[in-house]
Amino acid sequence: MPAVSFKNISKTYTGARGSFQALKGVSFDIEAGEFFGLLGPNGAGKTTLISILAGLARATGGSVTVMGHDVVNDYAAARKCLGIVPQELVFDPFFSVRETLRIQSGYFGVKNNEAWIDELLQSLGLSDKANANMRQLSGGMKRRVLVAQALVHKPPVIVLDEPTAGVDVELRQTLWQFVSRLNREGHAVLLTTHYLEEAEALCGRIGMLKQGQLVALDRTSALLAGRASTMLRFKTDAALPPAVAAVARVTGRIVQAKAHDAAEVEHLLALLRAEGVKVEDLEIGRADLEDVFLEIMNAAGSVSAPTGSAA
Numbered sequence: 136m137p138a139v140s141f142k143n144i145s146k147t148y149t150g151a152r153g154s155f156q157a158l159k160g161v162s163f164d165i166e167a168g169e170f171f172g173l174l175g176p177n178g179a180g181k182t183t184l185i186s187i188l189a190g191l192a193r194a195t196g197g198s199v200t201v202m203g204h205d206v207v208n209d210y211a212a213a214r215k216c217l218g219i220v221p222q223e224l225v226f227d228p229f230f231s232v233r234e235t236l237r238i239q240s241g242y243f244g245v246k247n248n249e250a251w252i253d254e255l256l257q258s259l260g261l262s263d264k265a266n267a268n269m270r271q272l273s274g275g276m277k278r279r280v281l282v283a284q285a286l287v288h289k290p291p292v293i294v295l296d297e298p299t300a301g302v303d304v305e306l307r308q309t310l311w312q313f314v315s316r317l318n319r320e321g322h323a324v325l326l327t328t329h330y331l332e333e334a335e336a337l338c339g340r341i342g343m344l345k346q347g348q349l350v351a352l353d354r355t356s357a358l359l360a361g362r363a364s365t366m367l368r369f370k371t372d373a374a375l376p377p378a379v380a381a382v383a384r385v386t387g388r389i390v391q392a393k394a395h396d397a398a399e400v401e402h403l404l405a406l407l408r409a410e411g412v413k414v415e416d417l418e419i420g421r422a423d424l425e426d427v428f429l430e431i432m433n434a435a436g437s438v439s440a441p442t443g444s445a446a
């Protein structure tokens with residue numbers, strides 16, 4: 136039995152100014168114990184899909200099960216199998232960290248949960264904040280509590296919706312260590328993130344959404360092997376010759392240009408030399424998940440026209 140099964144999910148938002156189809160028949164499974172990454176540009180439909188999984192939004196068509204429980208017809212059982220770390224920070228400011236976790240345990244009907252709560256606090260670096268009120272915590276600390284709160288009932292499926300947006304390096308490390316441990320112990324993880332390095336390092340399999348459709352679904356290693364080519368990376372302050380600019384991704388001073396083989400690398404370097412472009416820190420490496428992601432998103436083009444505009 137898969138941990139999560141999405142079957143032909145569609146979602147149309149209808150507003151005063153028309154309707155907008157955010158998901159157009161998305162189907163895939165997440166296996167028990169799998170670390171799955173759901174990637175896609177802004178507005179691709181990731182949060183919509185997770186809201187449907189969490190029972191916070193209703194699909195227009197299709198069905199979702201969590202550990203075999205339908206999220207609509209068998210909501211309570213499905214919800215109990217899910218630990219959801221949401222994007223926004225919402226808390227009752229008057230409870231302490233420990234009280235917040237006790238209340239959440241009660242919500243799921245888990246009794247005598249102190250040992251696990253202590254372990255959560257310790258693993259997430261919250262032990263010394265256990266008795267602090269939520270309103271006294273920094274944003275990063277609150278985010279740790281959100282993670283702990285999602286895990287109080289040891290759910291078999293952990294859902295992380297952009298958990299590291301705006302989070303410092305230390306918390307990221309803590310979070311990934313802990314989530315990786317839970318994954319090794321058998322919990323399935325569904326992660327959405329815009330940090331493709333994280334997805335590459337953590338996820339065994341990746342699905343990519345574009346305009347409400349799944350445009351790639353494969354093992355991370357296969358995605359990298361299937362598309363990866365050579366990347367030429369360097370820094371420069373000069374303008375690039377058009378032929379180089381056409382194949383390059385520029386971030387500030389950093390230029391990354393795709394080349395299929397050594398001859399193409401030489402050709403690019405010759406173009407730069409001919410224009411007198413001074414380059415620093417030149418290196419040649421393999422394409423990473425970000426390169427693969429951009430290639431897939433560009434190749435997918437405009438997959439199909441939306442039914443209307445939400446404006």
Ligand SMILES: Nc1ncnc2c1ncn2[C@@H]1O[C@H](COP(=O)(O)OP(=O)(O)OP(=O)(O)O)[C@@H](O)[C@H]1O
Pocket residue numbers: 148149150155157175176177178179180181182183184445
């Ligand atoms: N309540 C709503 N009413 C109308 N349109 C909506 C609503 N919620 C989302 N949308 C639209 O549905 C599309 C998908 O949005 P969604 O939030 O699922 O994308 P996302 O992939 O999570 O994006 P991001 O990476 O920015 O979080 C967007 O075009 C968005 O504007």
